[in-house]
Amino acid sequence: MRWETDVALAEHTRYRIGGLTPRFGRPETRSALANALKDSHPVRVLGWGANVLVSDAGVNEPVLVLGGEFAHMELGDHWIEAGAAAGLPTLAGEARRSGRADWSFLEAVPGSVGGGLRMNAGSTDTGLWNRVRWAEAMTPEGEVVRLTPQDAHPTYRNVTVADSWVFLGARFDAVPGDAARIDKQHLERRRMKVETQVYDLPSCGSTWKNPGEPWGSAWSIVDRVGMRGARRGGAQITERHANFIANLGDATASDVWWLMAETRRRVKDQIGVDLEPEIRLWGFAPDELAAVGGDE
Template sequence: MRWERDVPLAPLVRYRIGGPAARLARPQSMAELAAALRETSGRGCRVLGTGANLLIGDSGVPEPVLILEGDFGTIQVGATTIEAGAAARLPALAQAARRNGRAGFHFLEAVPGTLGGGLRMNAGSRDEGLWDRVEWADAVTPEGELVRIRPEVAQPAYRRVGVPADWVFVRARLEATPGEYDAVRDAHLSFRERKVRDQVYDLPSVGSTWKNPGSPHPPAWEIVDSVEMRGARVGNARIHERHANFIVNLGGARAADVIGLMAETRRRALARLGVTLEPEIQLWGVEPAQLALVGAV
């Protein structure tokens, strides 16, 4: 397994923010992944997809980083299922379902990231998540054991799944019921149009910063707005005016800028509204004191 050293990560993530990876490997197959996991056994590693939901610290990531490629990017559409590797892009998965008239995948339209990341965070909304379509998912343990996980074992919930954090998802089979082609297409296009209209795609961001706290509280964007943080700026990071739950990189933003905005938003939400916001984004290579400020510990 070939390892690269001191690899810049900012160009590899959607935020375009963050320092380098001390070591990085790109497994192309199960055999290469197993070899990489054996080499990092006991020290831990990070698995990077497209960095669609990720803020990397300014000093980078000390743990080894893996990017799944090659065999892990396949998508196969069957009669009633879709099987895909963990590196398959969620937009490509949605497109495969739409083109083949498979119902129930419209909620993945315009959702960035990979299947592996989608499985890890149960991509979707509070009402509908990726695991609602999963028949099984395969993951590899740090010891190299392949484990098949079914939904009743994973116990998925909003933005989380009960699978050990150090297991690496490698593929999944999803239920893909045939539907009426025009109805499937229209559901996809309608959902995509609404999402592109309402969310932020003109500047680098990683989607929603905060989880929606749930009843009886309003959505996270309303909380951010009500504590007067919409449009707030620290350095070259800003809370977007169109969608207050998005923090964008205006160009050259640092992780410290984003964390500064998150910390002040969280402080105001707790002080003024009694609401404890929880980050939806993942944070790598960030100091414990900063993690505590944004509620990520």
């Protein structure tokens, strides 16, 4: 694998925002990844960048994006195996086309399988780890570890697997079901997401985690403190969905960060809740992270 120098992460994130990484590599095999990890420590791994806001100053660490053999997908009689670089939409599509039950929760979730495993991506009540039989990850020393859901302790948009471990792929339960019913469920889920969320502008999806009862969903809290539609530079909290912050074209990371910090301050003052970001923030200073409730 060849390292590239001074690569703009804006080109690799869905937000189209973010400064430079000093070194950027695309390992396509396990041995290339193991070498890259031994070569540089720590590194950051990016999937599709659909859940990461990179600061305007960029990051100090090298960044890896998996490709090649990590994009594989294989269909078994009761399972689907997918590499970390395969797309979540491809996985959801494969489950739908092959008539596998209970995969509609993954419809219209942009990203890679690796990012989805790290984030336990999915709907409010079902995450990717609800379907994992086993997943494999590589440690910084290049050792491959096989994990079950019991090892990963999945919770809402989180797992306890060390941030320094790189997911390689997973085998998922995919049990055949009623094809017509499955098709309908996928279409319905997609329609609901596309109608209520924002797919035509760059964003990272839901900015904040839902704080749970008795406060309800994050979007309703953002709305209550008057931040729906708020704009800063090229970034806007969308009118359609108050938990989405869109890049209108020329947003900087500090525009998005400002909207987050202002929302969080108002929510704390007016409702007494500490909002917690669902998106990952890379390359921000500790005081900037504290203002938005982030912890790198």
